[in-house]
Amino acid sequence: MARQTGVIQISGTVGGVVFAKDGTVRQKQGSNKSQFNSSASMQRVRENASEFATAAKAGKLLRDALRRVVAQASDRLMVSRLAQKMKQVLNLDEDSDRGGRQILAENLTMLLGFDFNAGSALSSTYYGRYDAALDRAAGNHTVSLGEMNPARDIAAPQGATHYRVTGAVSTVNFETGAFNSVDASTAEVPLSNALRPAEVLNLVLPVGSADDALVVAVGIDFYQSVNGKLYPLNSNAYNALSVVAVG
Structure with missing residues (x-):
């Protein structure tokens, strides 16, 4: 590699030659984009890159929907x-x-049980019974919550005084990128020994196309009561949300 020894101070690129601040000089490297797009040896790399891009785009679409x-x-x-x-x-x-x-859409069962918060899985936080029912024809979907004892059936973090269960359903078209969603929640319920009666969360969302996928998520949020006002607990770090049904 050439090295500048004179008194002329040059920094940057001149005529395809790069002058570094430490005095070294090198030729500017060309772009490998053309090689990536056309080289037979890069075929598998191009295939992997394309599919990872498709997966990342699909993940963003679902995140946006929910x-x-x-x-x-x-x-x-x-x-x-x-x-x-x-x-x-x-x-x-x-x-x-x-x-x-x-x-x-028929392969989305792979998403069942996916926890959006790995530090607080729904299966290890909420032990009450819940069932999701999808009705594509009518667009009337439900999340049924069974009778439960909050003090026994919820693994609440320290400091929590109340909880809320939320159900959400989204229609997602992974081909067109279109989506829609609705959600419904229980009231903020005290974490006490008082028996909580069964409750149904109604989620009305028509399916626009036969190619639309339905994704249902159920979550639990925690709150702390201070002077009669409820505050989300610890920046939502203990809240849980999981995919519970697809269709």
Whole structure:
């Protein structure tokens, strides 16, 4: 590598030659984009890059569709974890060629049990019974919550005095990028030994197309009562949200 020894101070790129601040001089490297797009040896890399991009786009679409509830319960690695899960869904496409596989609604069962907040899984936080029922024809969907004892059936974090259960349903079209969603919640309920009666959360959301996927998520939020006012507990770090049904 050439090295500048004179008194002329040059920094930057001149005529394809890079002058570094430490005095070294090197030729500017060309772009590898053309090689990436055309080289036969890069074929597998291009295929993998295409499918990872498809999975990441699908994950963002689902996050956008469920934004209202995801904002209440997610961890800092949720975006990458969801993209990895979507890549698993994409791998189930047996009809398309490698590099062109797609997210198909019939393969979304891979999402069942996905926790948006890995630090607070719904299965280890809420032990009450819940059932999701989807009605594509009528657009009337429900999340049924069974009778429960909050003090016994909820693993509440220290400092929590109240909780709220939320159900959300989204229609997502992974081909067009269209989505819609609705959610419904219980009241903020004290974490006491008082028996909580069964309750049904009604989620009315028509399905626009046969290609639309339905995704249902159920979550629990925690609050602390101070002077009669409820405050979200510890920046939502203990809240849970999980995919419980697809259709």
